[in-house]
Amino acid sequence: MTIASPPPTPAAAGRARSDDPLAVEAAGIAFANPIILAAGTAGYGRELSGIVALDKLGGIVTKAVSVAPRVGAPAPRVADFPGGMINAIGLANPGLESVRNDQLPWLLDHLADAPTRVIVNVVGSAVEDFATVIAGLEDVAARRSAARAAPDAYELNVSCPNVRAGGMEFGADPATLRAVVAGARAVTGRPLFVKLSPALSDIAAAARVAIDAGANGLTLVNTVPGLVVDVEQRRPALGFGSGGVSGSAILPVGVLATWKVSRALPGVPIIGVGGVASATDALQYILAGATVVAVGTAAMRDPRLPERIIADLARWCAAHRVTVRQLTGALEWPA
Numbered sequence: 492m493t494i495a496s497p498p499p500t501p502a503a504a505g506r507a508r509s510d511d512p513l514a515v516e517a518a519g520i521a522f523a524n525p526i527i528l529a530a531g532t533a534g535y536g537r538e539l540s541g542i543v544a545l546d547k548l549g550g551i552v553t554k555a556v557s558v559a560p561r562v563g564a565p566a567p568r569v570a571d572f573p574g575g576m577i578n579a580i581g582l583a584n585p586g587l588e589s590v591r592n593d594q595l596p597w598l599l600d601h602l603a604d605a606p607t608r609v610i611v612n613v614v615g616s617a618v619e620d621f622a623t624v625i626a627g628l629e630d631v632a633a634r635r636s637a638a639r640a641a642p643d644a645y646e647l648n649v650s651c652p653n654v655r656a657g658g659m660e661f662g663a664d665p666a667t668l669r670a671v672v673a674g675a676r677a678v679t680g681r682p683l684f685v686k687l688s689p690a691l692s693d694i695a696a697a698a699r700v701a702i703d704a705g706a707n708g709l710t711l712v713n714t715v716p717g718l719v720v721d722v723e724q725r726r727p728a729l730g731f732g733s734g735g736v737s738g739s740a741i742l743p744v745g746v747l748a749t750w751k752v753s754r755a756l757p758g759v760p761i762i763g764v765g766g767v768a769s770a771t772d773a774l775q776y777i778l779a780g781a782t783v784v785a786v787g788t789a790a791m792r793d794p795r796l797p798e799r800i801i802a803d804l805a806r807w808c809a810a811h812r813v814t815v816r817q818l819t820g821a822l823e824w825p826a
């Protein structure tokens with residue numbers, strides 16, 4: 492394994508204006524605005540081009556990338572219920588080779604002149620897989636001569652509830668979590684965000700383990716384990732059985748996790764995610780301590796929603812004469 496190179500400067504692509512009320516900075520990365528697309532809900536960006544103005548977003552987190560292609564879980568993979576969605580995709584993805592040779596170069600080229608940040612979501616079935624994926628992507632970045640050769644950051648998914656191996660147990664066991672993060676840290680100088688499950692008994696303790704092992708920030712939260720039953724069939728609604736609950740039902744869960752971690756680890760950047768469907772929802776995460784907010788399920792249903800959230804956030808900040816930076820962690824909660 493190679494030793495980490497020094498942290499890079501943000502991509503040479505268009506930079507966020509720091510005097511803009513929406514501009515934020517997390518782990519040394521400048522975001523033009525705090526609204527990004529959540530992992531797994533926007534593919535690798537290509538599917539959305541033509542529908543969504545990716546260059547207007549703060550960033551995009553890609554679908555998970557594993558060492559080898561994964562076929563994922565049996566159908567049906569998603570089911571709706573009042574208040575949200577349950578999914579067991581099983582981290583289906585085309586694998587490292589395809590992502591580094593095709594998907595990621597397309598996304599980076601597409602955003603070559605845009606300030607939109609690109610964060611690659613990484614997953615593994617073994618501890619060393621995370622470092623293997625990141626090293627593979629770094630290797631290609633080193634050989635690419637394009638204006639934008641590399642992602643801005645990586646997000647380690649140690650919290651997927653719907654796979655048989657390499658899911659939530661990676662984030663739930665401190666020694667494994669430490670090994671995953673340290674392994675990834677050894678192969679890249681770019682910022683690492685660790686994505687945790689809200690089902691952890693002590694999410695702040697897990698966050699501390701991740702930061703101590705070399706992570707730069709946290710993504711809070713992944714989906715909540717759940718079960719939706721098809722009563723006519725007397726079977727689970729999903730082919731896998733149980734799944735991960737997302738959408739508005741989990742908004743308060745993610746906001747509380749964000750608050751707990753931001754209190755326990757002041758100054759550590761947090762990407763808040765879970766149930767965001769409006770600027771008000773995003774503001775809840777920001778006040779609870781998130782610097783950046785990701786939108787998943789709601790954007791799958793309405794791909795133009797994140798652009799409207801950004802516009803609404805700008806209006807809200809103007810009306811209240813504040814910047815997003817002034818709001819981060821500004822929740823008043825008397826003891």
Ligand SMILES: Cc1cc2nc3c(=O)[nH]c(=O)nc-3n(C[C@H](O)[C@H](O)[C@H](O)COP(=O)(O)O)c2cc1C
Nearest residue numbers: 529530531555648712713737738765766786787788
């Ligand atoms: C269809 C689907 C696929 C997902 N795939 C991933 C993934 O590949 N990696 C990951 O870390 N999270 C994945 N997630 C979790 C989301 O990134 C997000 O944490 C979760 O859905 C909560 O946000 P939301 O309520 O806005 O959807 C997925 C969620 C959904 C609904």
